Amino acid sequence: MVGRFADRIAHARFALNGKTYALSANDPPHHLHGGFRGFDKAVWQARPIEGRAGGPAIGLQYLSRDGEEGYPGNLTVTVVYALSSGNALSVEYTAVTDRDTVVNLTQHTYFNLSGAGSGDVLDHEIAINADRFAPSTAR
Numbered sequence: 001m002v003g004r005f006a007d008r009i010a011h012a013r014f015a016l017n018g019k020t021y022a023l024s025a026n027d028p029p030h031h032l033h034g035g036f037r038g039f040d041k042a043v044w045q046a047r048p049i050e051g052r053a054g055g056p057a058i059g060l061q062y063l064s065r066d067g068e069e070g071y072p073g074n075l076t077v078t079v080v081y082a083l084s085s086g087n088a089l090s091v092e093y094t095a096v097t098d099r100d101t102v103v104n105l106t107q108h109t110y111f112n113l114s115g116a117g118s119g120d121v122l123d124h125e126i127a128i129n130a131d132r133f134a135p136s137t138a139r
């Protein structure tokens with residue numbers, strides 16, 4: 001998981017509702033993928049989920065507390081990984097906060113779909129069906 005905010009936040013600060021928030025500059029002078037202790041370094045609570053997408057599923061949950069890496073508000077994030085009976089993997093994100101904040105969740109997972117020890121992940125192609133995406137600027 002990447003978060004609280006995937007990608008870079010320029011100069012490790014953002015303005016929201018007339019207030020400027022300073023974030024950790026873990027990619028000087030910018031803030032990258034949630035900071036020094038982004039969601040990839042957090043311990044998540046895991047639980048199996050039955051009856052999702054016709055196959056096995058697991059739910060992960062994490063509470064990012066107000067002020068963590070400089071972000072405002074408590075943010076409860078839930079991620080569900082599900083495998084359908086047709087071997088399609090789905091990932092569903094939910095985030096609930098008690099205060100206005102910024103959030104941009106994603107993951108940086110790489111799968112070698114050719115099988116163990118064969119092929120190269122760089123030869124794979126992926127299609128992502130998304131209603132929206134966050135554009136990025138050059139570093």
